[in-house]
Amino acid sequence: MWTARSRARATGMVVSMTLTLSLLAGAGCQEETKKPVERPAGTMEQAQMRQIALATARRGTIGGVAYPEGGLRLMRVRGYGLVTGLVDKGSRRCPESLRNYLIDAIRRTRMSDPYRRKTGFEPTAAEMIDSPDTAVVLVEAQIPAGAIKGRRFDVRVTAVDEETQSLVGGVLLQTELKVFQSLSPAAILEGRTLAQAGGPIFINPFREATATAAVIHQREGSIIAGGIATEDRKLSLATVTESYATVRQIQDAINTRFKADPPTASADSPRTIGLRVPAAYRGREGRFLELLLHLPLGGGAEVQARAKILAAELSQPDAPHKELALSLEGIGRPAIDFIRPLYAHANRQVNSAAATAGVRLNDAAAIDVIVRHANDPRSPYRYQAIRELGECQTVPRAAAALRELLDGDDAQVRVLAYESLRMVDRRAVAQTIVGERIENFLLEIVPTKGRPMIYVRRTKAPRIALIGGDRMECRPPLLCADAESPVTLTAKDGDQMVAILRKDPARTLGPYYTSLSVPVLTRFLGSDLRTEIGGKLQGLGLDYGSVVAVLYRLCSAGAINADMKWEEPGSDELLGPLQPVGRPESEL
Template sequence: MPSGAAVCTVGGARAHPDGFGKQMNRNERRATSWAWVGRTCVLAAVLCAGAIGCQGGGKKPPRAREVMAPARDVPEVLRNTVGSQTSLIGMDPVVVSGYGLVVGLNGTGSRSVPLPIRTYMEREMTRLGVGREIGSLRDVSPSELLDDPNTAVVVVEAIIPPAAPQGAKFDVRVRAAPGTATTSLEGGTLYTTELRLGAPDPTGPVTAVLAHARGPIFINPFIDPASESGDGVVRTIGRVLNGGTFTGALNPALVLDTPSHSRARAIVDAVNTRFPQGTSRLPTARGISEDTIEIRTPDAYRENTAEFVQLLRYCPVDQTAVREWARRYVEALPENPELAGELSWALQAVGELAVPYLRKLYDYVEPIPRLAALRAGARLGDMTTRPHLEEVAMNGTPAQRVDAIRLLQDLGPDPKTERILADLLNSPQMDVRVAAYEALAARRSSLVTVRRFGEKFELATVPSSESMIFVTQQKAPRIVLFGEKPSVNRPVFVEAWDGRFMVSSQTPTDQVRVFYRDYRSGRITTAELEPDLVKLIEYMAHEPTPENPAPGLGFSYSEIVGALAQIVDDGGVDASFLPEVDVLALELQRGAQVPVVERPELSESGPLDSLAGVSEAATESDRAGAEGESDTKLSDEERERRRKRFVVPLTNPEAPPSKPPPNDG
């Protein structure tokens, strides 16, 4: 099935959308650009003919010939879908960026800023009120703020989700601006930054603001093997988890390959039948002209716009025979396993009427058609998929097990499923344990205990025979402790950050002593705690206030993650340490390699420009490929050894405190 016109990031490879670790064999490409070229040529020919005709006396102008869009490379069975007859415009992820200011650093910022960037920043800061008579920054000029060593000019980058509605949240990446001398963004906070389409250009034209970003910066505390810094940690790159907010006004649209009022009406009816209005007064699809249909993301898909785009793409146009199309799709699955991902989406787009046909493949002998059918059935809420998914979750390949668990989490409550997911918390495979936790958390299981520390992060604990600490690096900041009452070993000696943070205990019965010296004020804080890891995390996170003066260090999420990584690396806790895969960095790296084209703006007569975008399926392909390689080519011991390399190593102070004596028994 063809994908939407996407040119702002990588196109080409697509993931197998059934999510069971397979790569699709078809290289789906659109003829969208050729359709636009054809129509442009027709208009140019007509205009030229008119101009010649007005010149009196010459030869008759040649007749304009319409250049038809070439036929799409679409399998016969999928030619009734919306995506086979239209181009999806404005429904792809898009890279946005801007220059911003990070404040609250510990003298690690930079006053040296390239002149074009400095001029741009001073102009923008003045426009936003810095140095005016009112406001918190009334007593400081933009130039003085940029010269402060506790501030840094940064490049802020993000990817707006496909067909994102206003208010959609997303992660943003922050890096020190090139040409500056910033050495670390650790402990900083990003001031509100405007994000625009494409790469930042301080001397380029001003384009529309599509999003804003702000918030505390999370520094990845894990080693970058390519880093040349002393401890391998790249402190000039960070992110703000869920710190981006989409504020633009986009008008996604479908553009018909062949303009036709009757065809446009049929597509509008098909889309609105599959995605009814619900509580909204606006329809999902609204015809604008004979070749343009405006699309509005339904409220039910505000948090998962990528799924809506896929369902829209595979929605059947002919709504008079949807059962017949469901039958054809199911019959085509065993015969065309290379189309399994596309057919699975097509069956989901049919809706609940496809379920009776899907059930014929739930126990099919070949895994690819079977798993594609199970995915479609589970997404459509068919409870009879449960025993089949449970069997895959227990006995499938590593990638299949993870995806089956994710499908189980959205099915209705069932005691047996709860028991199976609880058992999977004890799996020797880390990815399976994490998937089981996420499924139980989504199902609001009593096995998952959650405590929130304001807007900083969420701390969850789950029972498991395999001790592990899992930390997220995207969206909601979260620390998950696997194990039965995780505790700090005694005796123990842990130090980090050049001796500014230490955890120690001299004997197996001593309390755990914590020492911290604040790098901003030099103030020293000490405490004695129980050897309970949860208590230690609570102490690190809590910031004393007049309302709650209990002692605490007030660490940020990034600092707590770094401290936990050091504690695990120094043997302070018997647990594996697993950071979440950094998907955003990969997406931005790929997105920077392809030229950017403006998003379309819909006028009353239809769309004027085509859209640049990121292929959501390609993102899934990279993710699936990475997970598949991790699970199929590496043993658990090798994966654990490699993950150990991603823990911040010990950095000894000049005069380290004495270490505890060895335990004699």
Template sequence: MGGRKSRAGLTGTLLTALLLTGLGCHKPVVRPQSDDEPEKDRYGIKTVGELTSFGSVEPLNVAGVGLVVGLEGTGSPAPAGDYRQMLEKELLRQKVPDVKKVLNSSDCSLVLVSALIPAGARKGDRIDIEVSLPPGSKTTSLKGGYLKHCLLYNYDLLGNLNPEKFAGSNRAVLGHAIAHAEGPVTVGFGSGDEQAKLKTGRIWGGGRTRVDRPLHLILHSKVQSARVANLIATRINSAFAPTVQSPGAEVARFQSNAVVLLKVPHQYQHNLPRFLRVVRLVPVEESPVAEKNNTDTPRKPYRMQLQEDLRDPARTVTAALRLEALGQSSIEPLKSGLQHDSPLVRFCAAEALAYLGSPACGEELARVVRTQPYLRAYALTAMASLDEAVCHVKLREVLTTSADDETRYGAFRALRALDERDPDLAGELLNEAFWLHRIPSEAEPLVHVSVSKRPEIVLFGSSQKLRPPFAIRAGEFVLTASAEDERCSVTHIPLHGEGDSPTRSRCSLELAEIIKCLAAHGAAYSDILEVIRQ
């Protein structure tokens, strides 16, 4: 424990040096935390982390078999075997008419569907979906396809479940249906050549969890008892009291003498590692007052010592987390840290205040976003956790005025995390496959495209135009304009499907209008990205 905590103190010292160098401030005297003064001895208080370990913190693999439709001749009959039998059974359950004809159609394809469910996920949370072809499939492309509703199961290998009888067996045994997936398949990503990229796909946010996946706090064997487990659950719920709104909504719940179940509070949904750290620092006993530490120095009361350490740049990182773990009663002490000379102390205090729901953090976090690139991501995440007016206002200021590309897009993501239904950020869903957002900006125009989490194109400013002359080929689409043209031609040349003739449209040179025109002709997200890349 002592070694791990001392590294946290060293990190604080290094961050302080970086921040002060960047700001050109007077450097205060920094007292590094000594390795021979571990935090347990310094504070003399037992925390949840000393009695427990976390379980179920890794993402859970889920998988299933699905059907992609709308392939216009690039699909293939489902290969014989277990996968076909599973899909046939599922389609019959869904009462799909003429199942055998569907499975033998070249306009459809059997696919393997997989996803990762993060630790702490709640029922209804969206997850990203991966789609691939099974061995023996003759499908040539999944482009333009749509994955029909399918179930995803947890699973394990037979060799793991019964190593004595089935040692080394790689046969998968399905568990329960704990997620489902559906949506348009986006291709053109991943590794391999262009043909290989057409045979795998993604559906960002195309899955939803069907059950909660709580974290597990596992009590160490020497302290396993109903009394200790209930005490830990009570202490954690007290620390996160504002999130407890009704019976059954508690953050921590006693399950057995050895296990306490945890739900991730809303404010930590974008920062699970911080939630885990704070839980570990929740005290399970009252602070001793009169005891002495190893240096024979009388200990100060726990909260008083933390307030003092918060003002020490060498200790402020851990002190702020420990104060956060005490709950709402720490808001006033943390506010005092906002007035400190050290930018690191101010940031740590502001970050903790954000997760405690105090709007007092807004000004300082916005300042960090603008001026401290090393801490920018942490500050944006903290602001995204606090649905208060100050965060909305400050993030909008950053969104429309910042000259830094990453900062602008980070502010956009943070605002969407606060309210994805915000009409100014909602954007347009094009071709039922990807989103187009147009954001007014006083800074230089910027085009941001996403290749993870969500298929979206964000246009900052209003001057994004293609400069003629150009001739761009992207999949089935060709864009052309001569040097004198004020508009361009968009031609769709179908490569699959019988009897389909080329279609042509004219549109302005504005990038937003070109994207919408391509989508109207059926362009996939990968086609749009290829146009922008060229």
């Protein structure tokens, strides 16, 4: 029986990452036998027709009787830590309420550091805090929805004391992150530690070229993939009404589609179903939830009839195409025969949605439609199509289309094509991890017939892509010098090597010489600062942000035969599913 509480739950049900499920009064598992709704012109408002189509898409699915309840929202966490390596640009001051907390945290970090020196001078925790080479910072982050233990995520750091001049070149010591609370800036956080954070701070080196964007102050920065979850987040669904039969039906539908050991779903109570994210969807939790909520609860002839009705609705130009396509995808391969005729539909939105469902169901006939949208500069679904090629199971066809896009002139299309190509065909990208003691960043070289381009990630993973890197070289004469940079690069006209001076707080090291090749130069800048057997220097030990800044200055001066582009705000939404949006959580 429906109660006030169950009605409230119903209004919070989520069927996609951005839409809240509504219209639950007619939702259920009844047999789907009625014909598609006729739509005579002028008899119904467009919004009303859309609501009818939405009800059709949701009827008989998991999302029609249950909603995400736990672990499916971003979780805000924060902590306080100490940044080192600031060379007199930090601050000696520390709020008294944080001092003892930080001293204990530094001691714990030292005890767990496998690279800690066992002999020689080591300042005390109090001396470190009092040094102008360090700064106390506020550390904030959002643990991803559905994150499991070990999942990495980005963090933001902000200097607490106004005397701190810059965090450039700094490294955050290991810091505990706890659930976010609205406290004063210097308040101590209590509660269970949910994540750890640490690593080199990345300051935007492109700030001079982004006048329209918010200026990123040097007292603020980010640590790319610097956070790590220390425990699994609990995931669960809740049914609108309590029913053992319903939760078991949901459990069986999920486990039939997402086979795993241990099972993906478990009926924990008459109202809740616990979830585990399958290995294939790690990092794509939003995509997992999106499909899960559109799985059908029926089977056999009922599903066939439902697929026919959904396909008929999908052919309407004003239909909720994404919802309908997801419900068809949820049905599985039996839906292919009904959506295949829509690949040739004259309406772009219809054929794009149908082909997306078809590609995800591994229908080879759908790939040509997706490729057509990806190649069409006028298609409003171009970016989505390129993303879809990155998850396509028809690897040779998808990879060939992406390579062609990579050779084009549109910088954003080339970036999207590169990101998709590295997912669908790893052999197309040569990867090198730069840094041995601590992994600094990932360097990728991608062949292309187009103009060479350097692409830099600023979220999720420190990664530099040299697109056309096999043809990318420094062009003497060149001079790359900046007061904030730890290195100075020079090469006279006709030189075959680049000379590099490495600035140290106490002295200047070098000159060291390396190749004009940009891949070789990039590896040398970021590799560990140590001498190999035979006396050869392995690298200069620059952090990711410093390496990116050097490449940016060289490109800006025309000293590298390449354009440079970095990950734009918002473009990541085109490369991966949106984080789930759901009800506020009462659990961790």
